[in-house]
Amino acid sequence: MSGPTLRDVAKRANVSIRTVSNVVNGYAPVSDELRTRVQAVLDELDYRPNLIARNLKQGRTGMIALVVPELDVPYFAELAREVITAARAHGYVVMIDQTDGAVERERALLGRDSRAMMFDGLLLSPLAVSAEELRGRGNRIPIVLLGEHIFNGSFHHVAIDNVAAARDATAHLLGLGRRRVAAIGDQPYATGETAQLRTVGYRQAHAHAGLTVDEELIVATPHFHRKLGAQAMERLLALPDPPDAVFCYNDLLALGAIRALTRNGRRVPDDVAVVGLDDIEEGQYSTPSLTTVAPDKGEIARTAVDTLMESINGGAAIPAEIVVPHRLIIRESTTGADDPRG
Amino acid sequence: MSGPTLRDVAKRANVSIRTVSNVVNGYAPVSDELRTRVQAVLDELDYRPNLIARNLKQGRTGMIALVVPELDVPYFAELAREVITAARAHGYVVMIDQTDGAVERERALLGRDSRAMMFDGLLLSPLAVSAEELRGRGNRIPIVLLGEHIFNGSFHHVAIDNVAAARDATAHLLGLGRRRVAAIGDQPYATGETAQLRTVGYRQAHAHAGLTVDEELIVATPHFHRKLGAQAMERLLALPDPPDAVFCYNDLLALGAIRALTRNGRRVPDDVAVVGLDDIEEGQYSTPSLTTVAPDKGEIARTAVDTLMESINGGAAIPAEIVVPHRLIIRESTTGADDPRG
């Protein structure tokens, strides 16, 4: 079943196991003559080191785990891509699991008989699991959190400034002269911290502009998928005084909203301007292309992986709240098709 | 650094290591009294089994690797999601790596000092690596290939019937009365096997309808991204006699093509009808929504994982070519917005 071991090679080459190991790793000096002989046997038997055994001895696996709510949500797919690339630069590979937002799945990687042991570190994009749980579970491997900051001060954490991001998006719409700017994606309950921050930014932008928020224009959605964006938009269109712009808390909601607008014969941006958040690739190619707030995903991934590596290597003891830059990318869904390149 | 081991627990509870192990695993009978006592110490020390050691002993890791070209390509993200879910049903987790179509990355998982040892099996969606290489590398872990069949007979392989899929798509367009149906995505070179099969299907549909193919209407693209779909469409529109329909070899190409059409003032489907392939979620929400050929991704993932598990467990010795069903999903991009639900 399993391939040849150091012992097999050693026996065949009439040398000690240790010497074969030395040849394989180049650790200790081995005479050219012997090296050649051993190497020949290694090649002959097609020896490959058993990484599990090596890991056991060295206490490391060279793997980190990335846990996201849903891998087929473009934002997370794009983020996962960047994480895999960033990890590779450290010689690491990435195990990916998805929680579907289910607490028990998030817990699974932290729990007693978990596989957490198999990984040197964990990148977690939490939806449901609480801070106390994370702390209480006595995890032994370093953790870096992505995109939430509800665990303030207890864990390393990498995210954009959500308040500022939402403020920028809303201000852009107000700056275009829109006066009834709706918000889609609020989550006014315990685990909706990120959404709530965005609502804060939405309100701040109104305050800055000396405008009051029509509470009717804030629509909550339990999650951030296209369908809910479309539904929320339908509801807004049914209002006696519908909005002339909408800030969606992510791009999928925005694309769903645009779809609903189109279906109802409204023109984007002429009748209703739309801004999203995430800058998923899809938004560049949608019709109209999507104005959005772009978090620097590469930077998020690199920073998170670098921080995790530091933790793994014993450094970075003090949990750090790391803020990654974002920027507003203006496309057709707010300013129309002036730019022929789209 | 590392947590308590069986030995630590054993010492503290004044029992043998083996007994602690028995309590942890419930393997052998242990008296209630002792079990309680040991369990108390386990809890006290917050013992977690070291899975690496367990794996070394058992020769399994409970992990499989999934290697795809690009994780942020929606099709692969959706497939990865299904694979993770399917693997979970077998108690397995999934390491994901991306190759970016680079041969050396594909090789990396097969090569001498690879991490392949860390996994019980490998799901590979190959772009560049050749059959001989796969065979020659003497991989010790079972492999199941996804979406290609160039390794005919040598490996387990799961895919849709690409010829039939392309034929169905093209026939749909011809059935709508379109007479200049273009094809975007041919890859007339060594590693473009899948694309070539789709071209075969495209030609078959024409033959069935008693039509000849205008070779000018077949546009090759080195890969399957939105941008290339748009570029190819621009080129087709520049023809003296442009197409009135186009079959794109995947949905991203199709979405890019639609984008190009819209930008050039053509109406979809009135002026040009568009069909894609993959049925990514985005196509349901695009404007217009995208007619496409839908492979059963859940079935692909389940079949592939099940087959891999059989191989891992010693069964399924004969490499099997497994064909997974597909179906045509008709949406606005070919028949217009009759359906108000989109």
Added chain:
DNA sequence: CATGATGTCTGCATCGTTGCAGAGCTCGCA
């Protein structure tokens, strides 16, 4: 020639777990 430095190579212990064989002990039954 003795000494120590250097260069090669080896064996033992170890990582933390589980498989296996067997040691005690208790108990029932003849």
Added chain:
DNA sequence: TGCGAGCTCTGCAACGATGCAGACATCATG
């Protein structure tokens, strides 16, 4: 009372690799 069966529990070896200390040979040097 004696004996085997059954129940608990234990120690040893092993998975396949690496860390460490040291053995041995060679060589230069005083």
